Amino acid sequence: MPDLEQPQTSRGAATYRRILDAATAEFARHGIAGARIERIVKSARTNKAQLYAYFGDKEQLFDTIFLNSLERITDVVPIDADDLPGWAVRLYDEYLRRPDLIRLATWTRLERRPAGHLVETHEHYDDRKLTAITEAQAAGRVRAGDPFDIMAIVIAMSMAWSPVSNVYAATSEEDDHVHAERRALLRDCVRRATAGDGDTPAG
Template identity: 50%
Template sequence: MPIESAVQQEPRTRSDGRATRRRILDAATEEFARHGIAGARIDRIAASARANKARIYAYYGSKEALFDAVLADNVTSIVDAAPLNAADLPSYATALYDAYLANPNWLRLATWTRLERRPRGSLFSEGAQLDAPKLALIAAQQEQGAIREDFSPAEVHDMVIALSLTWAPTSVTTAADSSDDDALHDQRRRALRIAVEHAFHTGSARL
């Protein structure tokens, strides 16, 4: 094959590989969210992704490693949808609420992770590395007197996330759904903003 033809085809090959990986991750997200790790079947993922099993194992090595890749991919989508602004923790909490509504599979994957992979400690093996930049932002706000200092940055971060999960699709009390009335979603967002504001921010409320 002429060198020119090989060079011209190479970007298409890389693009095809990225597209295949994307299909695999999307199919695996649905499979793992529905069935967990033990119940998931690579055959079903391969059929849904229009990829053969050998390709999946070549990319990821094992079903467990594929699950970890799926979890990391979904974490990235949540982080992108709800970036932390330590100066406005109430908005962070409501952004998480909206992200959970838009992507309920993320919480299902997190639940399966707790049940089958990591029953203790951080949800992610690289949790400390992922949280470090956020904790630094919270610490900076504490140094400026904007966030209460009687909690550690990690405690602030964990509790804001816990509050954002109050009506999450996996809630053990009342589970929110995207089909709920807009007024109900607005009421929950306002309640979250008030709770987070009064729990962690110092000074006068901005609500």
């Protein structure tokens, strides 16, 4: 990977941020193959030379944006293995706030990695989650089973109404009571699916 220029001034940092924002919207809407650098630089009010200096080619620009999106979800919605239902609900809310992030992951699955882990560096994003689940399992708060599969099922349930749902994609414009009902259902389903011996759900 070539050495890339980093913004040295506040003006450069502002341009860098505009490129990131414009490219995030472009890739989320059109995918990797369908995204166009011309549209990105026009929206960011810059030029190709500046974009390439900061990010390299289109593939590298997507890498930056996608990995930033994974970092955001990890930081904004950290796992709480003692409250997996609550974690699922917080993920649901994050998809409402930032539907573009889940679309980026879907384009990655469709265009780059149709099987296996979504990213090669999955350990960076998964290890803390898996450790937390393993510890909760040892304490009887989460059911037995492969911690990775437990994590996967909770994330999958949180995405039931996500922007890439094959059934129904929720939006933040829907009535609050609709979201409240979904959150309650999601919380209960995750609780029942993941309860350990020391937290057996009623019913």
